[in-house]
Amino acid sequence: MLSKTAETGLALPTYDDVLDAHRRIEPHIHRTPVLTSTMINELTGAELFFKCENFQKAGAFKVRGASNAVFGLDEETAARGVATHSSGNHALSLSYAAGRRGIPCTVVMPHTAPQAKKDAVRGYGGRIVECEPSTSSREAVFAEVVAETGAEFVHPYNDPRVIAGQGTCSKELVEDVPGLDAVVAPIGGGGMVSGTCLTLSTIAPDIAIYAAEPEQADDAARSFRAGYIIADDAPETVADGLKVPLKEYTWHFVSRYVSDIQTVSEQEIVDAMKLIWKRMKIVMEPSSAVPLAAILRNPSVYRGKRVGVIITGGNVDLDKLPWMQG
Structure with a gap:
């Protein structure tokens, strides 16, 4: 049930599309678990709930x-x-x-x-x-x-069908974890963040939405501050899933519903990735570590809050782990 806006001319997905998507894809996906870590909660001063899409079919939310x-x-x-x-x-x-x-x-x-x-x-x-x-x-x-x-x-993210499908992730998260104050997800092209915006703006509008991005691929953050899309052609970052720019569909949601886009360094990404591997004993890729890195870098934003953290995927090359380089 796409809704075409006079303002943008885009045929935007609605929350009804998210509900339809969830029914359509349910036989083909996992309802992924939400995990917690007492040690990481103590380190951040927040209560973090990790939605583990690294356990998803094909190893990723996509x-x-x-x-x-x-x-x-x-x-x-x-x-x-x-x-x-x-x-x-x-x-x-x-x-x-x-x-x-x-x-x-x-x-x-x-x-x-x-x-x-x-x-x-x-x-x-x-x-x-x-x-x-x-x-x-x-x-x-x-x-x-x-x-x-x-x-x-089927565009990786600039497609209303894809955005509606990604919106099912945060639907599951808020159903499984009531009372969240914020949700943080990594941003590249913005498909997951857009799906999160679509769902939460409809069913949980009081939840703040934050996006996290590598400093070395920070076009979404610069776009957010400038008020229009800025695209880098070939950024270099260890978070290989976050190298692509925003497009018109994802920009619609990001520019309207995201509270802030927080950037982190390459070392902060690697450190956060290693922390999750060591403390939570789960395999996840560098892109998935960017939200925790942003929480660690901006403790005052999250301290004392219940925060959903979307771990977007676990398809890492085990022969080329970032802390093994050099």
């Missing part, structure tokens, strides 16, 4: 949006297959969903993408076409793929 898009296609469109460009988690999530439906999936990936994510895409039956590690290169190569295959484009 399977929610990808599954909603794939299983919402009519038969004629689905028969042509789906295609996307992605640095990793959306690629393998779309491959997973397409495999479940029995349709082809082609993915344009930068040749620098983690090998673990490439292996997962191929393991789910997806076909990879490699490109240079820049937004301009991936979009150019992708245009060639669509012209060749006629496949349905």
Whole structure:
């Protein structure tokens, strides 16, 4: 039930779309657990509730949006297959969903993408076409793929079907953990944050929404402060899932509902990632550590509050852990 706004001209997803998405994708996803750590609570002075999408099917929250898009296609469109460009988690999530439906999936990936994510895409039956590690290169190569295959484009985040699917994550979180004061999620293109905004602005508008971003890929934070989208073509950060820029759909939600976008250094990301691995005994990727890094860097914002923290994925290359570099 998309709602087209006169202000933007965008056909925006509504909370009814989130509810429809949850019913559609339920057979194909996990309802992921919420974990806590007494030690990390003491360290931050906040009560943190980690929504563990690293335990999700395909190892990341992106399977929610990808599954909603794939299983919402009519038969004629689905028969042509789906295609996307992605640095990793959306690629393998779309491959997973397409495999479940029995349709082809082609993915344009930068040749620098983690090998673990490439292996997962191929393991789910997806076909990879490699490109240079820049937004301009991936979009150019992708245009060639669509012209060749006629496949349905499922954008990693700038797609109302994907945003509605991602909104199911925070729906589960507030159902499982009542009384939250804030939710923090990492931001790259803004799909998860947009889904969080869509859900919380409807069912829990008193919950503050914060986004967390690497300093070395801080285009969302700069956009937020400038009031318009600023896009970096090829930022470099250990948080490989957060290198992409905001687009018009995600900007709509981020610019209206996010309280702040907090940035963190590369070392703070690695330290937060190591802290979660050591204290919570769970595998998660660098992008997922950015929210905890932001909480540790901004203790006064979160102290004394009940905070939901979305751990977005666990698809890390175990042979190239960031603290093993050098």
